[in-house]
Amino acid sequence: MSGKNGKDFENFVYVDNSGIHGKGIFTSANIPKGYKIMDIKGEVINGKECERREDEEDNVYIFWNGDNCYIDTVKTKKIKYINHNCDFNCDVVENDKDELMLIAYRDIKAGEELTIDYGYEDIYDGCGCNDCTNLDN
Numbered sequence: 001m002s003g004k005n006g007k008d009f010e011n012f013v014y015v016d017n018s019g020i021h022g023k024g025i026f027t028s029a030n031i032p033k034g035y036k037i038m039d040i041k042g043e044v045i046n047g048k049e050c051e052r053r054e055d056e057e058d059n060v061y062i063f064w065n066g067d068n069c070y071i072d073t074v075k076t077k078k079i080k081y082i083n084h085n086c087d088f089n090c091d092v093v094e095n096d097k098d099e100l101m102l103i104a105y106r107d108i109k110a111g112e113e114l115t116i117d118y119g120y121e122d123i124y125d126g127c128g129c130n131d132c133t134n135l136d137n
């Protein structure tokens with residue numbers, strides 16, 4: 001389904017201003033559904049440290065990797081900028097203990113912003129994605 005030949009689309013991923021929020025990541029190539037886009041790597045921390053960083057450092061760049069395992073991507077150049085969109089086009093899947101993978105949830109066209117469902121309750125209040133702002137009166 002993904003990770004074919006170990007190739008991915010990371011070289012085509014770039015950071016630019018987002019219509020959703022601040023900066024975002026975009027693709028300069030078409031990406032077919034199910035293909036691996038890039039690894040999600042960073043510092044591996046536990047749940048307690050994750051909470052501390054979120055509370056004390058306002059760190060919003062932490063991904064959950066199951067089993068009390070979290071990946072802090074604050075020092076990365078690209079993946080940390082991925083935005084939430086209720087109409088997301090990417091999915092995060094488990095790779096191994098220290099690593100997640102970003103894959104295409106559907107066919108993605110060159111120039112599109114890459115987005116995921118952050119998946120926690122608070123994000124849906126005051127969400128700035130196109131889906132939600134279009135419903136807003």
Ligand SMILES: [Zn+2]
Nearest residue numbers: 086127129132
């Ligand atoms: Zn939304």
